[in-house]
Amino acid sequence: YGGTITGGSVTHRGGNLYIISGSTLNLYGGVIENGTTASSYSDSSHGGNIYVSASTLNVYGGTISGGTSQLLAGNIYMSSGTLNISGGTITGGSAPNGGNIAIASGKTATVSGGVISDGTATTGNGGNFYTDGGTLNVTGGTIENKTGSGAACYAIDNYSGSTTTINGGNLTIQVTGGTGEGDGIDSNGSVVINGGTVKSYACATSGDSGIDAD
Numbered sequence: 001y002g003g004t005i006t007g008g009s010v011t012h013r014g015g016n017l018y019i020i021s022g023s024t025l026n027l028y029g030g031v032i033e034n035g036t037t038a039s040s041y042s043d044s045s046h047g048g049n050i051y052v053s054a055s056t057l058n059v060y061g062g063t064i065s066g067g068t069s070q071l072l073a074g075n076i077y078m079s080s081g082t083l084n085i086s087g088g089t090i091t092g093g094s095a096p097n098g099g100n101i102a103i104a105s106g107k108t109a110t111v112s113g114g115v116i117s118d119g120t121a122t123t124g125n126g127g128n129f130y131t132d133g134g135t136l137n138v139t140g141g142t143i144e145n146k147t148g149s150g151a152a153c154y155a156i157d158n159y160s161g162s163t164t165t166i167n168g169g170n171l172t173i174q175v176t177g178g179t180g181e182g183d184g185i186d187s188n189g190s191v192v193i194n195g196g197t198v199k200s201y202a203c204a205t206s207g208d209s210g211i212d213a214d
Contacts (some may be wrong), residue, residue: 009036013045014051014077015067023055027088029062037097038136040070045100047077048093056082059114063088067094072130073102074119083109083135085141090116094124098130105161111169112140125186131162133189138165144172162189168196185211 008016015035019025035049048067057076061072067075074093076083078101093100099119105110109129119127128143129136164185185191185200191211200210 003138004031004033005035006031006033007035009038011039012037012046013053014047015049018047018053019048019050019081020053021056021127022054025056026058026060027062027064028060031062034068034088035163036067037069037071043071044129045070046072046079046095048074048095050076050179051079051081052077052081053079054067054081054114056149057084059083059085059090060090065092067093069093069098071096072132074097075100076173077101078103078107078109080104080107083107083115085109086113088114090114092117092180093124094120097121097125099127100126101137102126102132103134103162104131108135108137108141108208110137111143115142115144117142117144117155128162131164133161135162136164137167138171139167139171140169140196142172144170163192165192165194166196166198167194170196171198171200 005016015037016032017025032049037045037048039045046069048069049064064075069077072095074095075090083103090100095102099121100116101109116128121127121130
């Protein structure tokens, strides 16, 4: 319900927290910040602040911020298990892909509340979310003000085979800083919008779209 976990650094998984083997973490408050995964040579160097494997992370409150990963997910990487975000703030993560959150193939993350903002994809895609064959369901909350500074700077990137479904919430996506492609939401999979408010703007220098579904 309070306290601070800060500045953890590892080579591979979860700079501050590595949640494994059927565990459940319920986050109601406090701060988890500035975790780092330091290696760019491992296919598991993900989740600057938190790495979730075969476990459940429920975010009800608190702040997860400032995580840095050399590969995927500055703040939270979901390898397997369950990720539910219904409150709190997830902000300021930085990674080549998935500045704030990355979701692995076949896995599902649900956002029903809270604020997810200001993630940066440093060389690739998905300032706030990168879904690599996974599923993102948004029923509430706020997703806003994403940046990407790489050759492609999508704020929400659905890689091949991924699905994003928006049934509620408020999404304001203003992509800035990219040098190449810069759609607000880019999908090589599926995007379904049934409700909520979506304001999505492409990178001003890219000539791309607010929403691009191939």
